[in-house]
Amino acid sequence: MPVIRNIAVLFALYLLATPATWASTLIVCELQGKVLSASANVPLKPVDATSPALTGSSFAMQVSQSKRPAQGRADSGCGEFMDRKVDVVLHVPLAKPLNVGDAVSVRYRYLDGSHTKPVTSYELIQRP
Numbered sequence: 001m002p003v004i005r006n007i008a009v010l011f012a013l014y015l016l017a018t019p020a021t022w023a024s025t026l027i028v029c030e031l032q033g034k035v036l037s038a039s040a041n042v043p044l045k046p047v048d049a050t051s052p053a054l055t056g057s058s059f060a061m062q063v064s065q066s067k068r069p070a071q072g073r074a075d076s077g078c079g080e081f082m083d084r085k086v087d088v089v090l091h092v093p094l095a096k097p098l099n100v101g102d103a104v105s106v107r108y109r110y111l112d113g114s115h116t117k118p119v120t121s122y123e124l125i126q127r128p
Helices: 002-017
Strands: 025-044 054-067 085-090 103-112 119-126
Touching (some): 025 085
Antiparallel strands (some): 025 054, 025 103, 054 085, 103 119
């Protein structure tokens, strides 16, 4: 029986030395719709205490169309955004503000990677 016990100990050591497997999720969708609230510049949360203060833009939009871009990935086909209000925060300030009723296209990205907190980001693709 010492052989079996030695094999069990070696296997346990192998499991401890092997890194855990982590899955990641990436969702990319293109959202089109109308602006519900005019854009405003907002302070963004700093990455750490030494990061400079950053400013972005935020606005609300009503999604009328959503699709998965050709190189994007979204198992759901992005249908969960249809006919929904979405609060968009861009990581860059807009030089020209968006107004209520403006038609916009936004690229939505959601990344839940290994060892990190999930990250949601938006990119303005088309504006008036």
